[in-house]
Amino acid sequence: MSNSQYNILSSRFDRTDGHKLPVYEADGGYKALKMVLSSMQPAEVRDTVKESGLRGRGGAGFPTGVKWGFVPPDADEVYFFVNADESEPGTFKDRYLLDYDPHGTIEGTIISCFAVGDRLAFIYIRGEFGWLIDRVQAAVDEAYAAGYLGKNILGSGYDLEMIVHKGAGAYICGEETGLINSVEGRKGQPRIKPPFPAVAGFLNKPTIVNNVESVASVPWIINNGPEAYKKFGTEKSCGTKLFSVSGPVKKPGVYEIPLGLPFREFFHDWLGGMVDGEELKAVIVGGSSVPVLPAAEVMNVNLDYESLANAGTMLGSGGMIIIPESCDMVELIQVLMHFYYDESCGQCTPCREGTGWLHKLVKKLRGGEGTAGDLDLLEHVCQGMAGLTICPLSDAAVMPMRSFIDKFRPEFEALIQETAPVAGSSRWPRGEQE
Amino acid sequence: MSENSCNLSPDALARIDALIERYPTRASALMPCIWVIMDEVGHVPPAGVDLLTEKLAISPARVHEVLSFYTMFRTEPQARYTLQVCHNISCHIMGARTVIAHLEKRLGIRLGETTPDDMFALEGVECLGACGMGPCLQLGKHLYEHLTPEKVDGILESLRKGVVPRADTDRLAAGGGE
Ligand SMILES: Cc1cc2nc3c(=O)[nH]c(=O)nc-3n(C[C@H](O)[C@H](O)[C@H](O)COP(=O)(O)O)c2cc1C
Ligand code: SF4
Ligand code: FES
Numbered sequence: 001m002s003n004s005q006y007n008i009l010s011s012r013f014d015r016t017d018g019h020k021l022p023v024y025e026a027d028g029g030y031k032a033l034k035m036v037l038s039s040m041q042p043a044e045v046r047d048t049v050k051e052s053g054l055r056g057r058g059g060a061g062f063p064t065g066v067k068w069g070f071v072p073p074d075a076d077e078v079y080f081f082v083n084a085d086e087s088e089p090g091t092f093k094d095r096y097l098l099d100y101d102p103h104g105t106i107e108g109t110i111i112s113c114f115a116v117g118d119r120l121a122f123i124y125i126r127g128e129f130g131w132l133i134d135r136v137q138a139a140v141d142e143a144y145a146a147g148y149l150g151k152n153i154l155g156s157g158y159d160l161e162m163i164v165h166k167g168a169g170a171y172i173c174g175e176e177t178g179l180i181n182s183v184e185g186r187k188g189q190p191r192i193k194p195p196f197p198a199v200a201g202f203l204n205k206p207t208i209v210n211n212v213e214s215v216a217s218v219p220w221i222i223n224n225g226p227e228a229y230k231k232f233g234t235e236k237s238c239g240t241k242l243f244s245v246s247g248p249v250k251k252p253g254v255y256e257i258p259l260g261l262p263f264r265e266f267f268h269d270w271l272g273g274m275v276d277g278e279e280l281k282a283v284i285v286g287g288s289s290v291p292v293l294p295a296a297e298v299m300n301v302n303l304d305y306e307s308l309a310n311a312g313t314m315l316g317s318g319g320m321i322i323i324p325e326s327c328d329m330v331e332l333i334q335v336l337m338h339f340y341y342d343e344s345c346g347q348c349t350p351c352r353e354g355t356g357w358l359h360k361l362v363k364k365l366r367g368g369e370g371t372a373g374d375l376d377l378l379e380h381v382c383q384g385m386a387g388l389t390i391c392p393l394s395d396a397a398v399m400p401m402r403s404f405i406d407k408f409r410p411e412f413e414a415l416i417q418e419t420a421p422v423a424g425s426s427r428w429p430r431g432e433q434e
Numbered sequence: 435m436s437e438n439s440c441n442l443s444p445d446a447l448a449r450i451d452a453l454i455e456r457y458p459t460r461a462s463a464l465m466p467c468i469w470v471i472m473d474e475v476g477h478v479p480p481a482g483v484d485l486l487t488e489k490l491a492i493s494p495a496r497v498h499e500v501l502s503f504y505t506m507f508r509t510e511p512q513a514r515y516t517l518q519v520c521h522n523i524s525c526h527i528m529g530a531r532t533v534i535a536h537l538e539k540r541l542g543i544r545l546g547e548t549t550p551d552d553m554f555a556l557e558g559v560e561c562l563g564a565c566g567m568g569p570c571l572q573l574g575k576h577l578y579e580h581l582t583p584e585k586v587d588g589i590l591e592s593l594r595k596g597v598v599p600r601a602d603t604d605r606l607a608a609g610g611g612e
Contacts, residue, residue, distance in 0.1 A: 089522045089561040120458065127506045128562050130575035131603040163456065166469055168504035171560065185464030185492070187503040203458065246524035246565035253566050288523055288561075319565070321524055335526050339560050 006232065006240045008220045009213065010256040012101040019135060021142040024103040030148060032222035036111050037156035045115040049218060052226035053238030058083055058174075058211030059287065059317050061305050070198035071116050071206045079202040080118040081183070081209045082109050084125040084136075085167055085174035089288035089339060090319030093242040094212035096254045098125070098132055101216070102139035106162070108215035110148060111222060113160050116208050120161045124179055127167040137164045171343035175391050176209035177201070178345065189345045190391035213242055233259035237304035241315070247322030248275045259304040266303060271322075279325040282407070286316025288336055289396035291403030292323070313403075329408040330415060333401060334362045340397035351394035354385035358401055365415040375405060375412055440481040446474045450489060460490045464500055468507055477508040505559075513548045513555035515593050518572045519581075521558040524565035533569045534558065536583040540590055554593070567602070576601035 012018040012027065024030070036045055050065025071078055082105065086094045097105055105123070113121050123140075125133050140162050143149045151159045165183055172178045173188035180202045182188040201207025217239065221229050230238045237259035243266075244254045250272030257266060263283070267273060274280055283298040284290060291313040293301065301311045308315050323332065337359040346352045361378050364370060382398045389395075405412055442450075450467050457463035464486065471482045478486075483497050490497075501507045517537065521530050534556075538544055541554050548555040564570040567579035578589060579602040592599040 086563050087561060090524055090565050091561075092563045092565050092567075095563050126563065127504070128559075128572060131577060131601075134575075161456075166466065167506075168465060168468070169506035170504050182465065183462055184459075185461040185490070185496075185500065187499055203462075244566060246568065247527050284523075321527070321565070323527065327527060332523060332526065335521070335523050339522055342560060 006256045006258060008229070008232070008240045008256065009097065009104075009216055009242055010254070012104065013096060013254075015100070018100055019102050019139060021103060021139070021146060024101075028223070029103055029219075030107055030146075032219040033107050033110055033148065034154060036114060036222060037154050037158060042115050042117060045111060045222070048226055049115070049221060052221045052229040053233075053236075054214065054217055054221060054229070055237070055305070056211055057213035057217075057241060057318070058209075059088065059289075061315060064210060064214050067198060067210075068112070068116050068208060070196065071208065072199065075117065075206045077203075077205045078116050078118040079205055079207040080109065080113045080116060080121040081176075081179060081202070081207065082121065082123040082212055082215055083174060083176065083179060083209050084123055084129075084212045085171075085179060086129075086212075087126055087171040087174050088317045088319055089336070090246055090284060090321040091244055091287050091317040092246075093244040093254050093318060095129060095132055096242070096244075097212050097216050098129075098136050102136050103143065104219060105136075105212050105216045106139055106143050107148070108218040109162070110143075110153070110160055111218050112208070112210065112215050114158060116206075118208070119159055120163070122163050122165045122183055124165045124167060124173070124183065126173075127169050130166075133164060133166050140164055170345075171339075172345045172391070172393060175393065178391070179209060180207060187345070189347050190393075192390050234302075234304050234306070236306055237315075241303075241318055243303070243318040243320050245271060245320045245322065248278045248324050249273065249322050250275055252322075257303060260307070261303050263301050263303055264299050267299075274322075274324065280322065281325045281327060282323040282329070284319075284321040284323070284400070286314050287319035288321065288339070289399060290314040290316045291399050292407060294407050297407075329404055329411045330362065330366055333404040334359070334366055336400050337362050337397065340393065344393060344397075348389040348394065350385045351389045351397075354381050354394060355397050357381045358397060365412065368415070368417065370412075370416040372416055374416060375409075378405060440471065440475070440479060440485050442471065442474055442485070446470050450485075454489065461492050461496070464490055464492065464497070465504075468501065472507065476512055477510055479509070513552050515553065515573060515598075516555040516557060518557045518559040518562075519545075520560070520562045520564070520568060520570050520572075522561040522565075524561070525568035525570060528568045530569040532583065533571070533581045533586060536586055537590075540587070573598065573601070575603075577603040 017023045046065050046068045054064045055061040056064055084094050109121055149162050167173050170188045173182045175190045177191035178188040197207040233239050240256050240258050242254055242256050245252050280295045282292050282294050284292050293313055301307050305315050341355040341359040344351045344355045382402055385394045386398045449470050453463045453466045471478050486497050487494050519534055537556055543549055545556055545558045562572055564579055569581045570579045589599050
């Protein structure tokens with residue numbers, strides 16, 4: 001299961017019964033927590049994580065220790081949420097962490113909560129992971145029984161409760177303020193920022209939301225020190241990152257790589273290249289919301305935040321989608337636009353209407369009814385959506401839409417008819433229409 | 435409103451009370467309380483809405499709003515087996531359409547429909563977080579990965595006999611390791 005020679009996050013993916021507490025402890029588990037509670041102040045923990053250069057692994061890449069520092073020092077109540085909503089198409093890494101090593105995330109969460117002064121933590125797991133939720137709950141129960149959770153943890157005087165919260169099917173609950181509203185027992189609609197959650201979040205109290213992978217990195221950083229963590233990766237993209245790879249490569253799966261690894265090397269040496277009979281056409285490196293790179297461009301990038309930004313895309317969640325030559329790019333973007341249209345929470349007009357327009361226009365092209373001006377209209381709709389909304393879901397639809405047209409324009413142009421056929425004479429076979 | 439009008443077992447009612455204790459505010463226990471009813475009844479009937487309104491001290495509108503926002507919450511009885519096939523990008527690339535077409539043919543219904551005997555419902559759903567193992571489908575807590583028409587036939591055959599076949603994620607239920 002483990003595909004990597006790096007072992008900050010994935011060393012236990014192969015471990016027999018690695019999800020069980022005695023096995024985790026035998027592997028050195030909860031050592032970092034013991035050290036923190038017996039000999040460190042919260043500020044020291046925050047500084048250690050800040051020095052390590054760890055950046056949020058949920059998509060935006062914001063430095064974790066810096067975010068923790070935004071909690072007002074005099075806050076009487078603080079809340080901590082572990083974001084295990086994992087709904088970005090192409091992403092399936094957090095489920096590996098929670099499946100094969102749930103105590104790694106739990107230990108990281110306890111340390112993180114101590115660092116920000118939180119007494120009640122939630123692990124928000126998407127509802128579709130029903131099979132995983134029982135697993136995580138069992139691990140949380142073990143941690144309570146062993147005295148790692150609850151009152152006066154390990155005799156330190158520090159109290160922490162932990163609730164495993166089950167989502168119910170909504171991509172937008174992965175957005176941190178949507179997630180907070182969801183746990184308040186509301187629709188998972190994002191909130192206007194500022195105020196940022198670190199200042200006023202859950203029940204209007206300071207709240208930190210971190211991705212599973214971010215908190216799972218914390219015990220290793222405590223055990224080995226920030227300098228050791230920075231030995232992996234590049235100057236600005238420190239440490240290792242999980243990539244979940246899907247599509248027709250020889251070895252799809254979850255990989256832990258040092259940031260900065262050249263894509264070319266990852267593709268050929270780690271993934272084994274394409275399955276026989278397929279050619280590489282394009283890659284979406286960081287989950288469905290980031291711009292696509294054609295094969296020729298992706299072969300020159302390194303897998304770190306800066307190199308990918310320079311290439312016009314983003315590292316995102318590390319959900320890498322491999323697209324073969326045999327795929328029709330217009331068909332793929334239709335699938336994605338249907339997704340964003342479906343998942344828009346509907347609060348902002350540009351997003352609610354815009355995602356619908358993008359989906360309808362692409363559908364129209366594929367239905368053989370494309371007319372001159374449709375590509376301009378698509379761009380016009382994108383202009384009305386980007387950067388204008390409460391949360392970035394609107395941009396998350398625009399980025400793939402624009403990049404697909406930009407990089408694969410001839411495929412779109414081929415669908416524009418000189419004279420449009422009569423409406424209704426759809427070229428779609430039955431069963432394909434969305 | 436009597437608590438029994440929703441026909442919840444004493445155990446489920448006790449779990450709802452425990453959740454209300456555990457969550458920091460009454461209203462914040464809404465989603466997990468809905469899950470208790472979903473798990474026991476299969477959907478949230480009107481009497482369930484009344485129960486939640488009363489227990490959590492929130493308006494019926496708030497309960498309805500939440501029930502309708504989340505796709506996994508249902509207010510109508512469901513088919514015996516709801517097959518949810520991922521039709522998002524990675525599964526699409528790996529052949530989800532073939533799997534869906536096969537299911538439509540075998541069940542004699544289109545995506546979004548239910549068989550007349552209420553045995554099967556077929557739904558297209560968004561990414562299930564199993565992209566590297568696609569195409570995949572979910573049936574309750576069971577996730578079936580690497581689907582082919584043959585594997586689909588095996589699953590349907592077993593379900594027709596009333597047996598939920600072992601899923602790729604079922605090792606977890608047994609508490610097993612790899
Ligand atoms: C539409 C949308 C969906 C998101 N989905 C997720 C998700 O599934 N998991 C996640 O960790 N972050 C997700 N995020 C990012 C969160 O808002 C937030 O930035 C992140 O959880 C912070 O954790 P980090 O700093 O550790 O990365 C999403 C953001 C948006 C706008
Ligand atoms: S941008 Fe879209 S998803 Fe985000 S808050 Fe606005 S309508 Fe909702
Ligand atoms: S795209 Fe199908 S599980 Fe992610």
